[in-house]
Amino acid sequence: MQTPTFPSDFLWGVSTSAFQIEGAVDEDGRGPSTWDTFTATPGKIAGGEHARVAADHYHRYREDVALMAALGVGAYRLSIAWPRIQPDGKGAANPAGLGFYDRLIDELADAGITPMITLYHWDTPQALEDAGGWLSRDTAERFGDYAAIVGERFADRVNLWIPLNEPMVTSIYGYAIGQYAPGHFMLLDAIPTAHHQHLAHGLAVQALRAAGAKTVGTANNHGPIWPASDSAADVEAARQLDALVNRLYADPVLLGSYPEEYAGHLPDGYAADLPTIAQPLDFYGVNYYEPQVAAAPSEGNPLTFDLRPVEGYPMTNNDSPIVPDAFRELLVGMRERYGDALPPIHITENGCSFPDVVGDDGRVRDPERVAFLRDHLSALREAMDAGVDVRGYFVWSLLDNFEWSKGYAPRFGLVHVDFETQVRTPKDSFGWYRDVVRGHRAR
Numbered sequence: 001m002q003t004p005t006f007p008s009d010f011l012w013g014v015s016t017s018a019f020q021i022e023g024a025v026d027e028d029g030r031g032p033s034t035w036d037t038f039t040a041t042p043g044k045i046a047g048g049e050h051a052r053v054a055a056d057h058y059h060r061y062r063e064d065v066a067l068m069a070a071l072g073v074g075a076y077r078l079s080i081a082w083p084r085i086q087p088d089g090k091g092a093a094n095p096a097g098l099g100f101y102d103r104l105i106d107e108l109a110d111a112g113i114t115p116m117i118t119l120y121h122w123d124t125p126q127a128l129e130d131a132g133g134w135l136s137r138d139t140a141e142r143f144g145d146y147a148a149i150v151g152e153r154f155a156d157r158v159n160l161w162i163p164l165n166e167p168m169v170t171s172i173y174g175y176a177i178g179q180y181a182p183g184h185f186m187l188l189d190a191i192p193t194a195h196h197q198h199l200a201h202g203l204a205v206q207a208l209r210a211a212g213a214k215t216v217g218t219a220n221n222h223g224p225i226w227p228a229s230d231s232a233a234d235v236e237a238a239r240q241l242d243a244l245v246n247r248l249y250a251d252p253v254l255l256g257s258y259p260e261e262y263a264g265h266l267p268d269g270y271a272a273d274l275p276t277i278a279q280p281l282d283f284y285g286v287n288y289y290e291p292q293v294a295a296a297p298s299e300g301n302p303l304t305f306d307l308r309p310v311e312g313y314p315m316t317n318n319d320s321p322i323v324p325d326a327f328r329e330l331l332v333g334m335r336e337r338y339g340d341a342l343p344p345i346h347i348t349e350n351g352c353s354f355p356d357v358v359g360d361d362g363r364v365r366d367p368e369r370v371a372f373l374r375d376h377l378s379a380l381r382e383a384m385d386a387g388v389d390v391r392g393y394f395v396w397s398l399l400d401n402f403e404w405s406k407g408y409a410p411r412f413g414l415v416h417v418d419f420e421t422q423v424r425t426p427k428d429s430f431g432w433y434r435d436v437v438r439g440h441r442a443r
């Protein structure tokens with residue numbers, strides 16, 4: 001299958017996050033985060049693994065920037081670790097923490113790579129979590145302060161900004177079902193954490209704009225929700241799940257309203273915050289991995305839907321079904337639902353994991369990843385041909401890294417990392433993506 005073509009000004013990139021690659025968790029004044037606490041809790045992470053070293057990016061960032069230069073990407077989406085900047089989540093900035101990102105941003109500038117900065121990719125300062133975390137409105141206020149500090153320091157050198165990565169995952173996996181930090185099992189009582197993250201988003205957009213930030217967006221995880229059958233009960237269950245994982249995160253930011261299905265779980269007085277939340281954005285970031293299937297809730301299930309496996313598709317080793325056409329379906333569906341309220345889109349994450357190994361000849365053969373990327377780019381092209389305004393695509397991820405509660409087994413990188421020796425080995429997909437990127441940028 002031919003690789004589709006994209007406009008010459010299309011933005012090609014790769015994505016990572018601080019906690020998943022940096023390591024150096026106790027260096028230069030960094031404070032503990034909820035994920036440091038969570039990984040240190042027995043039984044939370046596969047194999048008892050942790051991210052104290054991860055891909056040691058904190059010390060090897062020059063090498064990693066050189067890899068991105070070799071890839072030819074125009075942009076790099078990274079996250080800044082809040083606990084490096086404000087070890088307790090409040091008060092004066094930690095100069096050594098800002099210093100690291102100074103060096104990294106300069107290194108990227110020298111390589112002609114545009115940084116896209118995510119201010120928060122789940123590593124909440126533990127001191128704020130001890131005070132309630134995202135259940136507390138105060139955390140949103142603190143986040144606004146943090147955004148102002150980082151904006152004032154870097155907005156002159158950084159054009160692309162994202163306040164929060166996937167608030168849905170923090171709310172559902174972190175507070176509702178306890179699979180991620182901070183590990184609370186609150187089910188629908190976790191919904192106020194969604195509102196406080198939306199408020200944090202709005203306050204951060206205001207702080208970034210005040211600091212001179214030019215281009216501000218989001219990065220939300222989205223996927224189509226399919227009913228298990230066309231029965232009315234299954235269709236209703238799919239609608240309920242769509243409201244919980246998609247619309248509860250897009251509607252407030254894009255429409256300034258909440259889906260009525262879950263409005264009853266929002267904190268009192270939430271409506272007064274909607275004007276702050278629904279700040280105009282320059283782009284909407286979509287992280288896409290897979291569709292989901294919902295069925296009518298079984299006996300005793302307190303929720304309004306059962307989750308069902310997505311059958312009939314190849315799977316990654318992270319238990320994700322590979323469904324490129326669902327990517328097109330998602331994007332076309334978002335354009336239909338949000339119309340002119342939807343700014344241009346950046347695909348801020350898309351990728352897959354496989355048990356990649358370095359062969360005796362030093363090569364890492366990953367034909368499944370090449371096929372995955374090619375087929376998802378084709379689906380993306382189809383969505384654009386159908387009128388969806390997409391301006392860029394970022395592969396998750398540049399490097400193999402710490403995949404949260406799954407540890408290091410799911411390898412998402414275009415670059416293989418030996419976590420014993422920290423040796424980086426570009427995979428075949430690295431070469432494939434380089435040729436796609438260079439092929440477009442040469443035009």
Ligand SMILES: O=C(O)[C@H](O)[C@@H](O)[C@H](O)[C@H](O)CO
Binds near residue numbers: 169349
């Ligand atoms: O989308 C996410 O869940 C996160 O943004 C990433 O941190 C993950 O590592 C990636 O998606 C692979 O699961």
